Amino acid sequence: MSAVAWIAVGSLIVWVWLLLGHGFYWRTDQRLPRCHDPARWPSxxxxxxxxxxxxxxxxxxxxxxxxxxxxxxxxxxxxxxxxxxxxxxxxxxxxxxxxxxxxxxxxxxxxxxxxxxxxxxxxxxxxxxxxxxxxxxxxxxxxxxxxxxxxxxxxxxxxxxxxxxxxxxxxxxxxxxxxxxxxxxxxxxxxxxxxxxxxxxxxxxxxxxxxxxxxxxxxxxxxxxxxxxxxxxxxxxxxxxxxxxxxxxxxxxxxxxxxxxxxxxxxPRLRDLWRMVARSAYAQLRHSPLLLAGTVPGLLLVYAAPPATLAAGVLTGEGTAAWAGGAAWALMTATYLPMLAYYRQSLWLGPLLPLTAMLYLLMTVDSAVQHYRGRGAAWKGRTYPRPDAAPDR
Incomplete structure (x- = not known):
């Protein structure tokens, strides 16, 4: 198989695991437990x-x-x-x-x-x-x-x-x-x-x-x-x-x-959402350049590779790349549909998840850049440096 086909198959394997082996994270059925009223309501x-x-x-x-x-x-x-x-x-x-x-x-x-x-x-x-x-x-x-x-x-x-x-x-x-x-x-x-x-x-x-x-x-x-x-x-x-x-x-x-x-x-604007995500994205990676270096190719493999390898497979006639990339994209979309339904949004937004994921990748990189420029975790006029004893770990 070509390198493109191997990438497509690798992405498909990841999506099969995410679908079945990662705590069913894509389900939206974790709602507030319904319990009996207490005998005495606490303060x-x-x-x-x-x-x-x-x-x-x-x-x-x-x-x-x-x-x-x-x-x-x-x-x-x-x-x-x-x-x-x-x-x-x-x-x-x-x-x-x-x-x-x-x-x-x-x-x-x-x-x-x-x-x-x-x-x-x-x-x-x-x-x-x-x-x-x-x-x-x-x-x-x-x-x-x-x-x-x-x-x-x-x-x-x-x-x-x-x-x-x-x-x-x-x-x-x-x-x-x-x-x-x-x-x-x-x-x-x-x-x-x-x-x-x-x-x-x-x-x-x-x-x-x-x-x-x-x-x-x-x-x-x-x-x-x-x-x-x-x-x-x-x-x-x-x-x-x-x-x-x-x-x-x-x-x-x-x-x-x-x-x-x-x-x-x-x-309402992309700028507002970008600021919301970027202020804490690099903190989520513990301010670690190594974790950032692993996150970038990881997100590309998981989210960008399926549509990219599908397109490459169709254009070059590489059947394995096309079907594996298409199957991975289909699984990705299927895991996103419950969340779109929860938010009462059109299910046609599902196939756009790779685009959204790439936006989040850029936000994460920007978060790291702002951190090293001394403007990381900025919010409402305050900027917070990396903690001395990182409690997020």
Whole structure:
């Protein structure tokens, strides 16, 4: 066989393994467990870190204020040195809408060795602990919850001990409206699931751990046991680091796709989505040039090779390259269709996954370039260097 044919066959073998041997990552059936209501509803403190979120709060904060929760619950919004009146707007919304009690606090600029979000979370948890909550709900300022979201999360966590979960996280349904969002956003969640297969995350003794930072319900005693957030204070990918620390300290975790939790942040332009991915892509590779050097050819083999070898096989009459490349492309597309269906998008976007994957490859390379230029992990006016003791590992 020709070199092109060998590449096509190699890619096909990889896709057969991804389909059958990688935790069925492509399935979208990991949804919030349906459990019985507890005899006594535990208390919950909702922690909302917010930096320059005046545009998002009118949509997201009222959804928290009106939570239909039978137990005690309150909200601590941490205004992370906003310049757009985020804190004052939050107070006005709470006064106008009523609902759950709201406290707005401002911790000041983060100390050295802390990322901004985790510094805000630290301060919010410290304030919340004064009232001794049983659970902490960590949710971002761009996340909107249906009125029964908190009730469903707490019921899914179940009782303490081996019968319940110490961390329950839902991957919020991201906004998909513009052309670029349709092309990039479902693939973002698909690739996340490929890195951290949800079924493996949810196994009791699995070594795979992950969470989705927009919606994390955390048992307070588990947070104390895992020394969260101090133990992950430098993490750029804070949600995955949080899940790892909880699991490492003996906690049970669960991660799934949300049905009633949505991100309301618009990212209509490619530039917006590029910045979202590139700010943490190289951190995902542990800032390692060797991992980057392996990732580039790996992504080319897995995603670019199938359509390329199919085209080359058809043009040159190399039958093996054509059928192997076509079969690999078909398997790739088949694994993507469930995610497109979850996002209610046209299934005709499935064959475009190689194009989207190449965009993500370029974003990853750009993330590395920006890191070495001293502008890595830049977000909302802050730039975070590589951690001294990389907690993402």
């Amino acid at each position: 919950v403190a909702v922690i909302v870190p917010a930096r320059d979120e005046a545009e998002m709060l009118p949509v997201s904060l009222p959804s928290l204020l009106v939570q239909d929760y039978p137990g005690d619950a309150w909200i601590v919004l941490v205004d992370d040195c906003s310049s757009d009146g985020t804190g004052q707007l939050a107070r006005e919304l709470a006064a106008r809408r009523g609902g759950l009690p709201l406290t707005v606090v401002t911790p000041g600029e983060p100390e050295a060795g802390w990322t901004g979000k985790l510094w805000a979370v630290r301060h919010g948890i410290a304030v919340a602990r004064q009232d001794g909550p049983d659970f902490l709900l960590l949710t971002d300022a761009d996340i909107a919850h249906e009125p029964d979201s908190l009730r469903e999360l707490v019921a899914a966590a179940g009782p303490g001990g081996p019968e319940g979960f110490d961390l329950v996280s839902q991957m919020a349904r991201l906004r998909v409206a513009s052309v670029w969002e349709r092309l990039v956003v479902p693939a973002f969640v698909y690739f996340f699931g490929q890195l951290y297969p949800f079924r493996r995350v949810n196994r009791a003794r699995s070594r795979t751990a992950a969470a989705a930072g927009g919606c994390v319900l955390l048992r307070t005693e588990a947070a104390e046991r895992a020394r969260v957030p101090e133990s992950i204070r430098q993490a750029v990918i804070d949600d995955v680091s949080l899940a790892r620390e909880v699991r490492r300290s003996g906690g049970r975790i669960w991660l799934g796709l949300a049905e009633r939790v949505d991100s309301v942040r618009p990212s």
